[in-house]
Amino acid sequence: MLRYNPKNIEVKWQKKWLADKIYQATDFDLKPKYVMLTEFPYPSGTGIHVGHTREYTLGDVIARYKRMKGFNVLFPMGYDAFGLPTENYAIKNKISPIKATDDNIAIFEQQLLSLGLSIDWDRSFRTSDPSYYKWTQWLFLQFFQAGLAYQDETYINWCPFCKTGLANEEVINGRHERCDTLVEKKLLKQWLLKITEYADRLIDGLSNVDYLPKIATQQINWIGRSEGAEIVFLVDQSNLRVKVFSTRIDTIYSAACLILAPEHPLVDQLTAATHKQAVKDYIISSQSKSDIERQDEKRDKTGVFTGSYAINPVNQEKIPIWLADFVLVGYGTGAVFGDIHDERDAIFMEKHQIKATYSVLPKDEKKAKKVISGETVFTGDGILINSEHFNGLTSSVARAKILEFLVNKKLATKKVNFKLRDWIFSRQHYWGEPIPIIHCPEHGPVAVPDDQLPVVLPTVDNYEPTENGQSPLSMIDDWVNTICPTCGKPAKRETDTMPNWAGSSWYYLRYFDSKNDKNFADRKKLDYWQAVDLYLGGMEHTTLHLLYSRFWHQFLFDQGLVPTPEPYLARRGQGIILGPDGTKMSKSKGNVIDPTEVIRSGYGADSLRVAIAFIAPYDLTTAWNPEILGGTYRFLNRIWVLVHDFVEKRQNQSTVESDQLSEKKVLSIINKLILKVTDDIDKMNFNTAIAAQMEALNVLYKLNYSNKKIKNDIWQNCLESFLKLLAPFAPHVVEELWQILTNSDQSIHLTTWPVVDVSYLTEDMMTIVVQINGKWRTNLMMSTNSSEDDIKNLALKQEKIQVLLKNKTIIKTIFVPGKLINIVI
């Protein structure tokens, strides 16, 4: 018999599956639908990595499993082709981004095919194709027309290396997440999407979907809802009013100063003539700092006094107004009241020796007074003191009462704030969707009419970003100059492009109807396929792509364009596979595992797939162990040998009496295995599903080579079921063996999942553990219908137990049916 050699079989079956289109999903099929979505790849120049392999293999396992379970499965794939890395790669290699994308996708497609994924390739697309981005532009215009896309001149995160503006989510520790360059602040006119309008919806929607808890929590934390009050402080000797946001209005009696962000709009009017120069100097020095510098000086609370005072609305105390750059202009009102029950404020006030002119002076004049009782000043909730008629209340009650008190005086309102900011949607780059807007001197920004979409990205000679922060598109005069769709007079095109998160915000909808040129997707097809049943992807996209696409989808739902309020019914995140040394794979460390290299090496795709499923729970970050492939290869080889051996044996049907005990054992093993593997795949416990199959195979293998005779049809059924259980994990070898075993033309992947025969699950005998004081002493083999008394009596008769019970009194015995008996002495 030939040795199992994946090279002989994998490519053969991949070609046949593709030619027969056996993984095609059918629109409006009567079977229940199941949409298995994995994040589509960014086709970089380096080809697929182990991270892709894990994600797509596990997605494929579920897709294949659901297909065999009788679902009309859609398991699609496309390419997230726009974006900075391709542009940088193209510039570096002096080729056009279009060519770079074509080349890279060709490599990706080849590599994805070699994994044996059950993808419906007919629905594939790339986001950089005009027939796709036409609809990205059209969807953007829906936001624009609903007032949710707007332009604003704000300080934005600017990457000086990529020469582009960034969303908050793309800045990690003050650096651009893609290129690791220190991010600067730059004042630019930008397009923004009003994601903040959906902040509450994005939180509430999570309660109706099945996301891994840590994914939901991370989104909730990122959105950062906090309830508090907006309080008005009148400025002394002036008619100015400063609004302040606080979640701790219960500490307002300890307010000793107001602290404003240097960029606060009232700074100029508030600054006293005598303090103008100092304030100006401070603003200049804080603006010259990059974000990372500000973070380095986290503990150093710099600031400057404006020379003005504010009036505390609860007790009319006069408190100084300061500026400090630890107060952020983008959050709340860009102003806070400083008090000692906030750690940062306390440090700030200590440093600058700030004290208020209290009506009741604290014992230590240098320190502001406490308003929450306690041995030391602390930042938590407690009982109020020094707060006039609010004394004695708990913090939470006081918050309500003080707010009510100030609301009645029209000096406060209840307010909810979010950490989430509006999404900066402009990129000053070539390789993205042109924003379909025309700027008319008379009518301002005007939407490009639907019949003029797509606004095609023009071909240019230079892709390099410009020094002045404008897109390279701005250099193409005959493209920029156009006419206003409203009035027909000369106007200019918007030259910024969309971020690469745009195309991926709705791509899953396109799979439902990828060829449609009348609409982004046909409504009937959306009704049939929506929503995605399971979405598998990287944890790093939780606050980026995953949040963005939920926002788009919720908006589309409100517009009546999609049938479901949420895009994804369930979301799971796979863990990272580290290099064999336990650190993140990186070229510089030389610990990168190339999955295609593994496939070519002789182990083949199936060994790799089983290894990925087996190595650890799918959501765990774990180191890659190259030697595990030897184990998974041996496992596949064993089933190869077993099937071939049986097929040979079956020719010469033996007349010898079969061994019924062994036959029963075979049936019991396979039925238990069906139960276990089915349950494990449902729970995504892929590693234990493989372990159970290995364990079962070891026993079957031994049985086969024992001299026990087992009837052909029992072996045949057992092996057929075994192959089916293995099919989602190792599709090629199983397909080959299926043809040999069944002589059938039908692909195993189109057969139905085996069903458990419960009659083989019950056993005649059971193992009862005998414990003394909870400690294991011996086992008893008992018939399953033995009574408690039978077991107890037999246990007490055991020699070993008798020795240990000598001179001891039995206090009681604990009996767990079918499991154990515990004698307490």
Added chain:
RNA sequence: GGGCGAGUGGCGGAAUUGGUAUACGCGGUGGACUUAAAAUCCACUGGUCUUAACAACCUUGAGGGUUCGAGUCCCUCCUUGCCCACCA
């Protein structure tokens, strides 16, 4: 600093959710086959424990608690991973 997790053999990891801890795999040791190697197969492989068998005792980061019985539940501490971070 905040949020969410995790600590089990030499290693990746199991444990029916409170019932024989270390399944499965890797690695290691010994053996079979072979002129030899590779491959394959068989046996052993947590510690005390350095000949093996038997027996006993110990063992799930540390310490305490609940329970007939704890890797699993509770408390204290230690270590560590990920995400966020001057968010008022």
